[in-house]
Amino acid sequence: MSQRRILILGQGAMGRMFSGLLRHDHHVSHWDRDPDSGKESAVLEQLAPGHDCVIFAVPAHPHAELAGRIADCLKTPAICLSIAKGLDADGHSPAEIFAQHFPAGGLLRWGLVYGPMIARDLSEGRTGFALAASPERETAEAMAGLFATTRLYLQPDDDPVGAAWAAILKNVYVPLIGMADGLGLGDNLRGFLLAEALRELATIVEARGGQGRTAYSLAGLGDLITTATSASSHHRGIGEALARGDHSHVATDTANLRSEGVNTAVMVQRHGLLRLADYPLFELTVRLLSAPENIETAILDFVNRRFGRTLAA
Numbered sequence: 001m002s003q004r005r006i007l008i009l010g011q012g013a014m015g016r017m018f019s020g021l022l023r024h025d026h027h028v029s030h031w032d033r034d035p036d037s038g039k040e041s042a043v044l045e046q047l048a049p050g051h052d053c054v055i056f057a058v059p060a061h062p063h064a065e066l067a068g069r070i071a072d073c074l075k076t077p078a079i080c081l082s083i084a085k086g087l088d089a090d091g092h093s094p095a096e097i098f099a100q101h102f103p104a105g106g107l108l109r110w111g112l113v114y115g116p117m118i119a120r121d122l123s124e125g126r127t128g129f130a131l132a133a134s135p136e137r138e139t140a141e142a143m144a145g146l147f148a149t150t151r152l153y154l155q156p157d158d159d160p161v162g163a164a165w166a167a168i169l170k171n172v173y174v175p176l177i178g179m180a181d182g183l184g185l186g187d188n189l190r191g192f193l194l195a196e197a198l199r200e201l202a203t204i205v206e207a208r209g210g211q212g213r214t215a216y217s218l219a220g221l222g223d224l225i226t227t228a229t230s231a232s233s234h235h236r237g238i239g240e241a242l243a244r245g246d247h248s249h250v251a252t253d254t255a256n257l258r259s260e261g262v263n264t265a266v267m268v269q270r271h272g273l274l275r276l277a278d279y280p281l282f283e284l285t286v287r288l289l290s291a292p293e294n295i296e297t298a299i300l301d302f303v304n305r306r307f308g309r310t311l312a313a
């Protein structure tokens with residue numbers, strides 16, 4: 001494939017990993033901003049023009065601002081691609097933000113890359129897998145083509161809305177798995193909770209305008225299993241910490257930018273994005289993330305209700 005000019009926003013774990021994967025075949029530039037001081041590594045408006053692809057390897061919360069700046073200064077065709085699995089302060093996903101800033105028919109096209117692609121595995125030469133989801137098939141295929149010589153295997157897909165909700169919401173369910181495992185509730189219960197989470201995720205994806213099948217793709221099932229079972233998973237670790245009484249990640253009514261999953265739980269409630277009563281496992285998880293008390297009883301009560309039993313836990 002021909003050499004592309006790629007700009008990577010963010011030089012954290014994912015930004016560095018992408019740079020390592022792509023720099024052999026493409027011309028790669030970097031931009032970052034210190035989240036504490038706000039200091040930017042370069043003037044984005046001077047750096048961005050001329051690039052064919054901009055990878056947003058930053059959390060969701062600065063996406064709208066950065067997409068607006070990119071849209072104003074890129075005057076040649078390019079693809080903007082995000083990997084962020086969170087909602088911004090307005091409750092918007094990267095799919096919604098990109099659709100607004102990069103409208104169909106314009107010079108800038110967009111897509112999302114979601115799936116089991118833990119930065120450490122890829123940085124150490126192992127494989128990664130993800131959907132390359134875009135509203136346009138051609139863009140999805142171009143995204144997959146960028147990585148064609150790397151160990152990140154991308155499947156072109158046309159459901160970015162579903163991919164975004166699947167990837168974002170699985171980070172809310174994963175701490176529940178961490179809680180159950182942290183309390184030693186068993187392998188069988190983990191399997192049940194994962195099956196329930198997936199079933200619910202498919203209905204939520206549809207309710208939010210995506211396709212239910214996307215919940216069973218790399219962006220949903222693939223990422224859910226990986227994150228829920230990886231010893232190094234941040235979101236699984238949050239659940240394990242809550243199970244041992246460490247409440248440093250408890251969801252409060254303010255944004256929690258240290259954990260995207262916890263922050264998503266807060267944003268879903270703040271912006272009324274879902275009718276929680278329709279999704280009992282999601283509702284249980286959100287409740288335990290903000291009030292992690294009697295976790296075992298709460299999970300077993302859920303199991304009994306699901307099977308129509310009234311046994312005491």
Ligand SMILES: NC(=O)c1ccc[n+]([C@@H]2O[C@H](COP(=O)([O-])OP(=O)(O)OC[C@H]3O[C@@H](n4cnc5c(N)ncnc54)[C@H](O)[C@@H]3O)[C@@H](O)[C@H]2O)c1
Binds near residue numbers: 058086118
């Ligand atoms: N780590 C993974 O394995 C993984 C996998 C898939 C997707 N993701 C997603 O990728 C995104 C980045 O993850 P990461 O692991 O690289 O995080 P990280 O904390 O290692 O890096 C985040 C980067 O974003 C920059 N940043 C933070 N706030 C910013 C702001 N307000 N404005 C501009 N830049 C800002 C930081 O300077 C840093 O370079 C997350 O949304 C995450 O969900 C991560």
